[in-house]
Amino acid sequence: MSQETPIARKQYLTPFNVITGVILVIGLVLTVLRFTKGIGAVTNLDNNNPWGLWIGFDLLCGVALAAGGYMTSSACYIFGLKKYHSAVRPAILTAFLGYALVVFALHYDVGRPWRLPYPIFWSQGTSSLLFEVGLCVFLYLTVLFIEWTPAAFEWLGYKKIRGIVVRLTLMLTIFGVVLSTLHQSSLGALFMIAPSKLHPLWYSGYLHVYFFVSSMFAGLSMVIFESTLAHRWLHHKMDDTHLAESDGVALGFGKAASFIMMGYVGIKIIGLAVDNDWHYLATGWGAWFLVELVGFVLLPAILFSMGAREKNLTFIRVAAVWAVLGIVLNRLNVSLIAFNWHLPAADRYVPSIMEVGTTIFIVTLGVVVYRFIALKMPILYEHPDYKQAH
């Protein structure tokens, strides 16, 4: 025993474990503070800014970046592009954890977690977009959980129930696409209730279309980004099929993302033309709008296209990170930066250090759970008992 202890300690005290351990402990302290002292004790939210970083980043960015689940599974199972099959399980897992953490993070904002089922089962606000978002996220999280279970059943050796769930794949995929179409767009439509608060360059009657279309390339970029990270840190868990298909996944998804991003730039310009907002482009807000649209959508779209044409994976991977940052910037612009733009600087919202710490805690929690599942279950490789069983 005395000889085993130093080895075991050496394995556990890796830089990853130490850093995540510290973040998780701080996060737990913040969680206790939030639920014992109230939301005012840990946030800078006020009556002007009732939604802050937890909605702008954890919820809006979390949902958009989890769109890789429906994009990958629909490409594979609805459009029959089986060459992307190896990307389905990592994408579904990312989406499942993304949505689970969105619901988890929502508790910090809403409080009183035991009342979470109320809007679904007790008091439905059927005329509210928030109800539609809540219902869709509730249903889609359930769909993603079921879509993820075959990996868990293969790991546990439950062949019979795994077979039943696999037979539901097409139905679940169609259900997932329908639900995603609904709530991705509704998250944008939420801000249409505040035309006097959101800057005209970001406010549009097409806001729901922008959110849905941008979620498509957000999901594709996130799958590429997540694959890059998996290649770096979980390479040893990938089988030959996954390794052989991964370049094709990155090139194909990069090409699709580039095309959708160009279309997105097009409909954003249409939005400017419909509302005749051109004169705002000459202001400081216009410069910031162009930083987002040109700097974080158009340029990564061009880099994606160069990567797809030249078969250059480095271009594709850099463009994927760039596009993910662009989505984060867009969601923060709509929900925080360009929201309440007319207020004096003293009344503007800046997240507190504890809000930022809670967000880092939630993202870290997602990384830790993803790593645990990917190390234990057949996510990046096919289980030897089920090869060619799909």
Place this chain on the structure above:
Amino acid sequence: MEFFTLHGFMTYSKGITYLVMGGILVFMPLYWLYLTDRDDD
């Protein structure tokens, strides 16, 4: 541009919008060809 009636505003903004949409309809297929023309290589 200065507008005095809703009709004037709609005529102008819709006119520009249709021009932009026409441009996009021409551009997007060309962009798809640019993206895919080396697929057989």
